[in-house]
């Protein structure tokens with residue numbers, strides 16, 4: 001399976017929708033997202049974004 | 060999601076990243092969708108015994124919050140201090156107390172899900188019963204982030220059991236320990252926890268935590284058993300019954316943790332075993348599960364297979380559920396041996412597990428690392444059905460590609 005590689009236009013779109021603070025693209029910043037607790041596997045994403053909270057009701 | 064779908068950009072949802080099957084790894088690059096900021100406990104409904112939460116809520120935070128209302132959210136993966144409820148749903152996570160209380164599946168009533176198309180649905184209703192068509196809630200649970208992104212969760216809660224006793228039983232023979240697991244239930248006991256632990260797992264955890272824990276040479280296996288409830292007398296009676304059963308089952312000694320700190324010490328050791336194994340050497344963790352009474356054959360067979368390949372294993376896990384975590388340690392083996400021979404050993408262990416009526420994962424999921432073994436456990440027809448379900452939800456295959464099959 002091949003997927004479209006993320007380009008600057010896509011990143012701009014994500015930043016417009018989510019705000020720049022929630023879109024991570026730097027290699028060092030992406031490093032924590034490249035692995036989990038499984039053995040020693042590493043896959044670096046092109047971009048990561050935090051899902052922004054749309055609504056918060058008081059507990 | 061709508062944008063990514065239209066552009067054919069792949070998206071990998073990510074919780075806390077404590078998964079043990081590589082489910083949150085972006086194997087095709089693209090976008091990682093981190094859910095950690097969706098961490099609000101929206102509501103604790105004390106009338107209906109329900110909680111509405113976002114997926115980034117840490118399991119233990121939810122447990123502590125609802126406890127303040129006298130309520131209990133039982134699923135308790137050993138990673139509960141870190142892992143998220145969203146990740147728990149994606150893997151249908153269990154944990155020690157799944158024995159008495161069931162897994163995540165048993166506590167999810169309704170889910171808000173963002174589909175790969177960007178459409179947002181609720182999968183069911185906030186009710187204890189549901190018979191209104193196919194149960195989409197249960198389809199999403201355990202789907203490992205391949206069908207939709209869980210963004211809100213309605214959970215069932217139960218009253219918090221106020222008392223518990225924790226026992227540590229030691230055995231000279233691991234097979235006797237495995238046999239005792241079934242005897243406990245056949246003897247009329249219903250513990251909330253029954254964990255099998257090899258002494259090496261305790262030693263690795265003690266080294267890792269830098270705490271003391273003696274494992275006498277005569278001891279070859281432990282059972283960590285918890286009995287809970289609201290009536291101290293009944294619990295004490297069940298402990299006595301348990302003691303008799305364990306002694307009749309060749310147990311060497313039964314220790315009762317009498318203080319909260321003793322209980323916490325044992326639990327801390329138990330919960331650190333995974334990380335401790337990982338720190339000690341490169342390892343592979345297999346999440347085998349068989350019907351409980353077949354545990355002795357699984358354990359003995361695993362040791363025989365590992366010995367034939369010259370591999371050291373350390374086993375522990377949720378024995379009451381028949382769920383044995385087998386950690387295969389690399390030790391001094393070469394990378395070539397590790398990368399090729401271990402796969403063969405794993406296949407043999409899985410075949411044994413399946414021949415005993417079990418399967419290749421009880422709670423960690425298939426993700427990336429177990430997918431090559433899935434055809435051992437499920438038929439081509441089943442895999443085809445799964446693929447078709449995937450295409451129904453995600454025709455462009457943009458969500459968490461490269462996982463499960």
Ligand SMILES: Cc1cc2nc3c(=O)[nH]c(=O)nc-3n(C[C@H](O)[C@H](O)[C@H](O)COP(=O)(O)OP(=O)(O)OC[C@H]3O[C@@H](n4cnc5c(N)ncnc54)[C@H](O)[C@@H]3O)c2cc1C
Nearest residue numbers: 074075076077078082137143145146147149153204209422
């Ligand atoms: C020390 C240790 C002990 C463990 N003990 C246990 C145990 O006792 N029992 C047990 O069952 N597991 C255990 N695990 C495994 C792991 O903690 C669980 O699988 C956990 O549920 C993963 O949650 P997470 O938030 O870390 O998810 P992640 O690892 O981030 O993701 C796991 C999967 O869920 C998907 N996902 C995450 N969030 C969402 C969402 N909101 N919507 C859709 N998909 C999503 C991801 O794409 C991925 O496929 C343990 C792990 C460790 C490291």
